[in-house]
Amino acid sequence: MKTPSSIVHPGLVLLSLVLLISGCGDRMVDGLSAPSYPQRGQVFIDDFESDLIYAAFGGSDVKAFQVDYETTYNNSRASMRYEVPDANSPQGAYAGGAYFSRAGRDLSGFNALTFYIKATQPATIDVIGFGNDFGTSSFQVALNALPVNTNWKKVVIPIPDPARLNGERGLFFYSTGPFNEKGYTFWVDDVQFEHVSDLGTCIGAMFNGEDRKVPTTEKGASIRIEGLQATADLPNGTMLTISASPSYFNFVSSDTSVATVSPQGVVQVLDSGNATITAWLGAAMARGSLELSASGTALIPTTPAPTPTLDAKNVISLYSNAYTNVPVDTWNTRWQYSTTESAFIKVGNDDVIRYYNLNFVGVEFSSSPIDATSMTHFHIDVWTPDPTPNPENVKVMLVDFGANGVYGGGDDVSHEITITAPTLQSNGWVSLDIPLASFSGLTTRAHLAQLVLSGTVSNLFVDNVYLYKTQTSPTTPAPTPAYPAGDVISVFSDAYQNVGGTNFSPNWGQSTVVSQVSIGGNATLLYTGLNYQGIELGSRQNVSSYGFLHLDYNSANATALQVFLISPGPVETAYTLPVPTGTGWRSVDIPLSAFAPVALTNVIQLKFVGNGNVYLDNILFRK
């Protein structure tokens, strides 16, 4: 072991020079040895060990923990009791805290933390472990989702590499919330570090044991190694996986001129080339690896994304130089387990968002949710330098927080769309125009609050993120018909006296939204989100002496539209109308003979079937 005198430290050298000059002589430092810590394993057997301090985590119920003298393991004197609060308890939303040693312990002679646990009901303890010292917590080990029940059971949490724990202060910690929204109580007893002789080998893992590939990274990039775990063979022959801090591992780069790894598990890319990063836990190589190929310079788009051309009044833009953008809280929420890094860069004069190390990234605008009920499409331009053959993909998810406008509450809905080749391309801008109707799980969209991007490509450039509607209301009214009034039975027109008492929105179970809008002062019938829609004439009409059904229609986004004439029975016949119409009105005069066998002496209803948004005017029978 190194003694302080053998360590070359500029500060010390300077200090001894000063001391010599001032004539105070040398300090004797040779006799000093590294501090030694007590090799005690006990944390709580029948009472606290004397060096122990408890502190509750912020936001937790600070009174959740008490010493209990009634419910104890093996009839010992005392146990530790934890009262997990109900959901939304004013005292705190969860129970959590850490026990740490004032002085530190030498735990290198033990191989596991063990304790007994029981609860008032079957439940799951979210996190329990050791190594949390309210400081750097360099050697934290956490067991996640520990199932407990009403019987005492022994829990063994292995120490991934005991040799490193020779001055550990964090001896025990826990954190857990209500189970199914309800609080409960659990007890922990006989907490100690011990050497469990029949504990099997402990194998490490990085990236949860996956071999991760980053095919395109660049000089200067940094990549954090996630998913550090240790899997131990327990005395009962089962495997237990715990999450462990980077400090337990040694990281190795196959080419340190290309990439190095810090003790905290952050890979720094130094130069172009290939390198494989592996981790070692003790004497054994951990499962999983990181294989990276770095270029000397960043692979970024050379041309900006196509400039959007849609009229701003039909667009709700989140990110585009072409529009005024609505407020977005963040373009990288850094949710747990997200490895994604982001940067705002310029391509030419165009602002572009750059995502790298992408696994998934949240974009949140929940403080100003977007009402997209009148929108029809979601647009995003994406660019990736990564290979994109199937099944490589980019995924786009929209999340609506529902009527309560906040996360949770049971009314949140979302839907994810996966984009693959041939739509997805490498090294070229891909403009995605996704009909909101394709987000079938997004059953409401009045409170859009999140966009989640994910996929298998690790580099993604994003621009022109907006919602828009294709249907623009006609700028001019439908042409006014010029038929003599005596030759017309009018259903819907400003130019004639209409059949009285007509119901334009009978409840036939349709989802179409019917409204009347004024275009240039002319009342126009609008079907929004048409599936089908009926018109019940105020009185039955004998049109047998008339020649045509006339109507004017306009739809920029319908891909199907039919009109039906109906006589009792019902007897109905469809006539197909060409759509979409483009921006202008289309007038049709349909020979009534086309509706055979409908009884023209007794027409009672009309019906439209199709999709999209449809404007109608001047629905009338003429000679």
Next chain:
Amino acid sequence: MRSSLVLIAILVAGCEQQPVQTLPERTWTLTWSDEFDGAVGNSPDTSKWTFDIGTGAGGWGNAELQYYTNRQSNVQLNGDGHLVITARRESYAGSGFTSARLKTQGLFSQRYGRFEARIRTPSGPGVWPAFWMLGDSFADVSWPQCGEIDIMEQRGQQPAITHGSVHGPGYSGANAKTKSYGLMVGRFDTDFHLYAIEWSSDYIDFFVDDYLYQRIQPSDLSGEWVFNQPFFIILNIAVGGNFVGYPTTATPFPQQMIVDFVRVYTQS
């Protein structure tokens, strides 16, 4: 070749290991062995081993769950001088697990002597590795009259404990004459251990790593001593069954039993 081993002076109670065991010498001559030398992926020597295939009657009489095969994925040499038997969780021929069971039946059997194997055993709840023997009369008089000597049996949920047993008429199944031996430090699945019996007309001695932990004599048995005929050797991993209980979702698969060698001697 080993030429000398030792005779008992002390019979030991319980599983606790005495610091020194003083045993008079016995002299052995090798009569049969398999060192499992061969290229990786090879099947074991067909002049020495044959296989049980399938599910047996009622899971080999124990409600075991595995389907035994002789596929490479269940049994092969590993190229490092070891035989590897692999138990897998997979759907195969109507069973939920596969494994392998090798035997020397019809190829080799011997009455009396020393039978030993150096094995790294598997573990996990419901995993049941064994190195054992049946009497040659198995085909004629059936079990348990034929006799059974279990040199090593383990329950995967107790990877630090091994069991040595004999079964015969009046003392079979749950009433077998048996003893357990536990490691004070470590487990049987992390390293190779030497499992052996030394057997003569009036005793069977059970050893782990040359430590004697059980002697069985005719007077210890509640029924007939049926161990005066040749016995053949069996190596297998069973999954589930009456001895070990059933695997759980937490049982890690695949599980491997790695055999360095099997050697048989006669006393000179």
